[in-house]
Amino acid sequence: MHPTVIIKQLSEEERRFLSHLVKNGGPEPGEYKEFTAIVNNLEDEELEFFREVIRDSLNVNTLIGHGYVKPFGYPGDFSIIHNIYRVYVNPDQKYSNWDRFFQDQEGAHAVRNRKDYFLKRCAEIDAFDHREKRVLILGSGPATDVNDYLRSHPESKIHFDLVDFDQNAIDFAKSQNEDFSNSIDYFKINVLRFKPYQWYDLIWSAGLFDYFKDKHFVYMINKYYKYLNEGGEFIIGNFSNSNPTRRLMEVLSDWYLNHRSKYDLVRMALEAEAREENIDVEMEELGVNLFLRIKTA
Ligand SMILES: C[S@@+](CC[C@H](N)C(=O)[O-])C[C@H]1O[C@@H](n2cnc3c(N)ncnc32)[C@H](O)[C@@H]1O
Numbered sequence: 176m177h178p179t180v181i182i183k184q185l186s187e188e189e190r191r192f193l194s195h196l197v198k199n200g201g202p203e204p205g206e207y208k209e210f211t212a213i214v215n216n217l218e219d220e221e222l223e224f225f226r227e228v229i230r231d232s233l234n235v236n237t238l239i240g241h242g243y244v245k246p247f248g249y250p251g252d253f254s255i256i257h258n259i260y261r262v263y264v265n266p267d268q269k270y271s272n273w274d275r276f277f278q279d280q281e282g283a284h285a286v287r288n289r290k291d292y293f294l295k296r297c298a299e300i301d302a303f304d305h306r307e308k309r310v311l312i313l314g315s316g317p318a319t320d321v322n323d324y325l326r327s328h329p330e331s332k333i334h335f336d337l338v339d340f341d342q343n344a345i346d347f348a349k350s351q352n353e354d355f356s357n358s359i360d361y362f363k364i365n366v367l368r369f370k371p372y373q374w375y376d377l378i379w380s381a382g383l384f385d386y387f388k389d390k391h392f393v394y395m396i397n398k399y400y401k402y403l404n405e406g407g408e409f410i411i412g413n414f415s416n417s418n419p420t421r422r423l424m425e426v427l428s429d430w431y432l433n434h435r436s437k438y439d440l441v442r443m444a445l446e447a448e449a450r451e452e453n454i455d456v457e458m459e460e461l462g463v464n465l466f467l468r469i470k471t472a
């Protein structure tokens with residue numbers, strides 16, 4: 176579409192407001208509603224022009240810009256996920272309001288909540304009996320979740336196998352988990368190709384299946400389900416289609432996920448031939464991140 180047509184679709188007032196935000200390092204809390212309303216009402220044809228107006232903020236100095244630039248070549252890399260966990264805000268005032276805004280979004284809260292959910296599941300596994308336990312993580316990213324768990328449970332009997340296809344993610348996870356090298360093995364490989372050589376009490380994956388089409392989602396359940404110990408569980412996190420941050424992620428960071436409903440998750444588990452009585456769907460407290468739980472029969 177011709178740019179002059181696009182320009183007409185953002186009003187003069189909206190453009191002035193957006194330019195003011197860029198000068199101010201992002202929206203102040205009192206401006207969140209107005210900014211979100213503009214973003215949520217943008218049509219796809221307007222995105223290019225909109226991004227042009229906020230271009231000075233769309234660089235790696237902001238979390239939204241990191242999402243947009245994708246310095247590691249794909250959305251949702253280990254670095255942005257780690258920064259969400261540590262609620263990082265760039266101290267430079269040219270950018271800090273953007274980061275505060277980003278960290279205030281329900282999507283960011285849901286990512287932090289899913290880590291808490293994972294920590295609870297690990298604690299349950301550890302408490303079950305005195306056996307050594309095995310947890311496999313698919314798309315392990317920064318492994319900040321594992322770090323939090325092992326720091327807070329120095330007596331843990333869990334051994335973690337971490338699979339990620341990005342060497343940068345593996346390097347980062349290794350360096351922050353140096354103290355726990357005896358409890359962690361790393362595998363740099365695509366999860367579609369990884370061949371487990373043992374059985375697990377928990378297979379966990381969050382922030383990965385949202386990128387898979389349904390057919391790969393089903394394939395992955397089929398592939399990994401057979402590597403569960405008796406009493407073991409496969410838990411898959413997926414953003415819910417009620418995620419209020421969805422359009423913000425798409426517009427500001429060109430970050431697209433396959434959002435799914437509880438019914439979508441159950442349907443795919445059934446398609447992968449899991450038994451209905453072994454399937455459950457839970458959610459973190461905001462209902463933005465769903466967890467498909469599939470138990471062994
Ligand atoms: C959004 S991060 C989630 C990290 C971690 N699970 C968490 O929740 O903190 C997704 C990670 O999956 C990895 N990943 C994406 N597709 C993958 C694939 N097909 N095989 C292996 N790793 C993959 C990326 O490199 C990235 O580190």
